[in-house]
Amino acid sequence: MALAAGARGPVRALLLAGAGLARRAAGGGGDGARRFSSQRVLVEPDPAAGVAVMRFKNPPVNSLSLQFLTEFVISLEKLENDKGFRGVVLTSDCPSVFSAGLDLTEMCGRNPAHYAEYWKAVQELWLRLYLSNLVLVAAINGACPAGGCLMALTCDYRVMADNPKYTIGLNETQLGIVAPFWFKDTLVNTVGHRVAEQALQLGLLFPPAEALRVGLVDRVVPEDQVQSTALSVMAQWMAIPEHARQLTKRLMRKATADHLLRQRDADVQNFVSFVSRDSIQKSLQAYLKRLRQKKG
Amino acid sequence: MALAAGARGPVRALLLAGAGLARRAAGGGGDGARRFSSQRVLVEPDPAAGVAVMRFKNPPVNSLSLQFLTEFVISLEKLENDKGFRGVVLTSDCPSVFSAGLDLTEMCGRNPAHYAEYWKAVQELWLRLYLSNLVLVAAINGACPAGGCLMALTCDYRVMADNPKYTIGLNETQLGIVAPFWFKDTLVNTVGHRVAEQALQLGLLFPPAEALRVGLVDRVVPEDQVQSTALSVMAQWMAIPEHARQLTKRLMRKATADHLLRQRDADVQNFVSFVSRDSIQKSLQAYLKRLRQKKG
């Protein structure tokens, strides 16, 4: 209870800080179903089932820009507060990519205040997802590195497409950066300490079969069955008495969330001073340049 | 040492509180072997081997009534204090059920003082078993849900009958209730965080083969070999130098036990206020009514 209240404060601050953005993102009125959707997050509600599908639509790779994060958290909060919905499937509207993770352009060539705002929004995304009262099922229909993997790991269940071109993992070290401790905690809770230690140090990206073997995902199915499988898994989870399931989820996850909540400001400061370093800025800029050349 | 002393205090209080009961349960004298047995817990000592088999006999389903808990803890304490015994096999004398777990009639239509007394007895059972200096092997010869599963999880080794009708798990959410944190801690220590998270949220009951696969039990054997297998496993554990094994067990389990010992009173209060709720009382009564109609 204290925890939920604690999480709510900062999010409200975040939303107020980006209020113009939020208003734009949320739109003004419309019918019940459409009012959930924003530019970057399509919400397809199925009120009869009490389930909504949230589709990430931030082309080309669903990177977690500040605007995407803001719209996502607003859409999620609406579903949390609507008693008609008890489960959400997270999936991608972009071909071949679930989410590429953090948006490097938010971390590059900006000022410290921007870095801080951005990092708070990433923290907020994780806190909202990890402690969500909704049943969350990830329908992983594309590549799922770094922050994309983090979003999948916050879900209660992960279904992945059986396409060996798609991989999943926290590959931060491959880019020369370090996954924050709460990314690490989330991974350890999912695959255990030893698999996490090796995967994080090497920045491993697991193809579906390997991801299943180490427990990074729970089921691998043909690509065209990812969403239907996610929905049938959802039905199993929704059959459980609601309040008991929510309290049990909190029982499992509260200590991990508290770990971040206790040092949220320090974690922001740590991020800001890290990305502000010349060496990091240079390597991020070089990396972005290579990305742009690839596309061009 | 501090821990053992701490655990001893409350149990003594429990025993004094229920002293009439305890005297009845323990019987008055008789020969060495018989003096261990009570109405609801049959103790079959094999002094030559230094092993005793404790059979739960609280028909029809070995529910953990206050009387059963009291008799069980007394019998266990006698074995702990008898230097002739170093290992105990826990098994059921009732057909098809190891133990159905907590006795809902103790949680329904009583007063807060009764709920508190009951919950302290459940805590005591777990503390005594989880930190027992004896080698404990569970011979799971029947269904093993909820509190029955908890008892099995406190053992050093679990042998289960290969009968797909028997299942094992902490299925509390299926009944609309939440496993206490120390049930959760015990499960996490056995199967890891991720399996525990899913199993607890969904209230999963695992058939023997699945239970073996996730590590909820250690061996699955034909039903008529459960006890003999438990005894041969016991021989392996008893071959280890006693004191080193006991200290090692404590090294592994002390932090988990301390977690409850630190907040034992709060945990009792939490239980009392939870079961005292009208909504919980109504759902427990409805559930008990359905159970009685099934039997009738």
Added chain:
Amino acid sequence: MALAAGARGPVRALLLAGAGLARRAAGGGGDGARRFSSQRVLVEPDPAAGVAVMRFKNPPVNSLSLQFLTEFVISLEKLENDKGFRGVVLTSDCPSVFSAGLDLTEMCGRNPAHYAEYWKAVQELWLRLYLSNLVLVAAINGACPAGGCLMALTCDYRVMADNPKYTIGLNETQLGIVAPFWFKDTLVNTVGHRVAEQALQLGLLFPPAEALRVGLVDRVVPEDQVQSTALSVMAQWMAIPEHARQLTKRLMRKATADHLLRQRDADVQNFVSFVSRDSIQKSLQAYLKRLRQKKG
């Protein structure tokens, strides 16, 4: 940072205390490659690869004598401080044995000051290895019980020879002693709580196939390919951006190391009073006598 500084202090103290020994061990001058080697630890540097192989040469069984520990820590520190080296393979120069672990003669018939000095050196070995900035790969080419297993567990990756005569595990209870909590923590981090609980209580020694199954080692290969496999694994680890990998390793291991650092003195006191007991001295002497009779 604070941690590294904390670890450095005691080691300096250790080295000063045994300065004569250290000087002898380290040798005086010579060319770059040879200066790393000592009597008991052969260092084979491959500067082009940035990798060194450290071979334990303390016949007959590479027991962790005080002199071995001192020489080992000095050699390791030199490699840590030499920017030309980023990875180290640990292996044995003695046939059939990786390391037999603690040297019982250091724990037998000496005075408390000696026991304390010895135990600090064992702690130092673990702290240095567990938090090493180098990539460490164990090439386990022989038996690997107790302290030998501990050394292997501190590495980032373990390759073991496929020889069923070789076993690995923390078998302390078999000798009537108890693995210290930081041995236990290291094991739990590698194989999880349940496997560790059973393995530690029973003092299990796992043959290679079993060790692989429970995650005690990462790869099992024919005996003549142990070192080459270790070196090819090393190449994979060395391809990761250095600083990010080091920080990630620390992220995974710092809490476990802090656990010992917080109570290092108490742990020494605990060891000294344990081995000083008459009963332990008698059983160690009896054990050593049997060992000598075997050899003779």
